[in-house]
Amino acid sequence: MTGTAPRSCPAVYYDGVTSARHHVTIALAAEAVIIRSADGAVVDEWSYPRMKHMSAPEHIFRIGLRGTSSLARLEVTDQDVAHQIDLACPDIDRTGANARAQRRQVIAWSFLAAISLLLVGAYGVPAIADRLAPIVPQGIERRLGAAADTQVRAMLDKGPEGRPFECGGASVEKAGEAAFEKLMDRLRTAAGIRIPLQAAVIRRDEANAIALPGGHIYVFRGLIDQARNVDEVAGVIAHELGHVAHRDGTRAILQTTGLSLIFGMLLGDFVGGGAVVIAAESLLKSAYSRDKEAAADDYAVKTMLSLGADARALGGFLARIAGTNGKGSIFLDHPATQDRVARINAMAPPQKGGATLLDAAEWAALKRICAGYR
């Protein structure tokens, strides 16, 4: 401290015990600030290392004490004295330079943490789900499947009252049902799946098939209607068997849970953050899903090849019902059809007159598996 600098000034002092406002005079000694009341008596002495700077408007320099629960405060409005105290106290940082530096670090680390969470979402969550899914007990998977099954039925079964949702029950459908069971049996044996399956053809017009956790497989009637031969139907079912074997339903649930934990809980509690969370989650989920679809296609090809059936039928059928013009999109849960066809054809050699999975009569019966109700 230089000799010319002001060394004392009036200040406001609160002792932290009562709310009384004390108009005091402070003097800057070598080791401490000495606080004197109007009559000159020493009220308190605050040593420089104990003082810390407290939040206040710009024109007030408000000081408290560190390492105590007391809220005693000293308020200095003389800017020169405030500056002297700032210089004398190692921990007081009135200009806020230290705080700013600290905050810049926090921002940088938060930014890195956000990136690291995104990376965990992109690579960590699917890897964890892949490893957890196979060890989820069968019983739990069956319950998951039952829950999903109830929902799917409620969503898909829009038929009139009394019409069975599943095909194969009416007398004209019995032969078709037998053919379907035979086909399922051959595919399952070839694939070597030990999980008990609950497969059925359902009365829906779309050309589609779905697999739920716990071995539920639903083939939509529209798929059988549009198929030109049994290998096309078998290819699609083998693809769904791939989902069952890979336990993709359970994996999807694990992945969704993981993502919603990462994004829902840790991030995004700000206005508009919800959109970031939804976009990130749906992008990542679609990416996970495209991987699973490609893996299920591979599985279908292998199964069909092991049966000696036409593995390329799946690709041809896909191209026919979906068209090959559709471009890939990062929001689609399936890869682009042309990529799927190319991948299938690369794995499966062209086949002429392969094994017949069903004979002509059985195939005709399967075509009529939903003939009982329209």
Next chain:
Amino acid sequence: MSVTEAAVAGMVSGAPSRPIRFIGADKDYWRILVRGAFLLMVTLGLYRFWLATDIRRFLWAHTAIDGEPLEYSGTAIELLQGFLVAIALLLPIYTVFLITVLDLGLIGNLLSGFAVLLLVFLSQYGIYLARRYRLTRTVFRGLRLHQTGSAIRYAVCAIWWWSLTIMTFGLAYPFNRAALERFKMRNTYYGDLQGRFEGSGWRLFARGFLLWLLVMAPVLAALSSFALVDWVAATGAMRGGGDVLGRMERASPGFVDAVGFGIIAIVASFILALLLLPVFHAIVTRWWVSGMRFGEIVAVSHLRTRDVYFAYLRFVGYVLLFALLLVVGIFVALFLIGLSAHTASSEIAEIISVLMMVGIYVVTALGLSTLYQAVVSLSVWRLAAESTELSNTERLAHVQAAGEASSPLGEGIADILNLGGI
């Protein structure tokens, strides 16, 4: 200091005076908010603890009662810590519920209903604890405020009152506010000076009933017009394509008129609600401030409705300006997307366009909320503070210290359940 002098000039013993001043500059608050909004985006929200602390420090430090500015002594690190503790406590609860729901089928479904109730309970519990944290970090004249009372009891009361409010379409709101404010203020202390709340639910009811009627009457009209429709027949006719409306009209005559009237009525109600929002805001704030007591200190609010209206009008002006900037920004963005579509692969172009869409949404949402805080919230804070008359302020000089600093856990719970307040 002019602030101090003004306050001292108004200090005649026992006489009412308007000793609360707001001495903050708008542009400083804007800077905090705009920088904060930007950093929130960059850090995916992790900056929120620092932003909340900055906002509170600014508002507290620039609100002077009787010439003495308040002090907010909380830190962002404390908020972060509260958040982490709350995660540690809530994560296992979430997990247990997830597992039980998977394991138990029907009972699991019942349990998930219970889980929703538990979340509602926890959020009210967190709100009360968070209030305690904020109060104990508020220092005035060398003493802190504090809050007693059981957060569990508060949560039960709050759930009861909010259910009643929802079931009565908002008619119970005045009694809800009065009961909960009584609970909170009765447990609020400045040092050893106990607070209380003397606002009456009936009074707020009387002030606000006309507003309620204006907003709800069109809704009731819409509901009664919907009630005239034979919904079973109409939904039955929905199946199939083609002229759906025509078939529904034939199945339930008057269907199209009823639905058209209902939609117009609901839109009218919505517009009325927007127009009346500033009035509602002013009425509730005036009633709330006028009900506050600390010992002998009595508050009376002279907040003028038209001042609140002007604040909202300025907000609308800023929103229009912001919308203009946004449209320009979107055109630039579209131009860039167009460029990238030619040069880059389709996948990269798609990623860029998704990023831009999400970016535009986030900028819009964050921008609107920032404008609201910077214009409406700050104005109402300033107006409410400066229009408040206090009696017996000399009592403020004779308060004894009491209360301890509380943990930031409640803030953490509220944060996880997305209930961040100021």
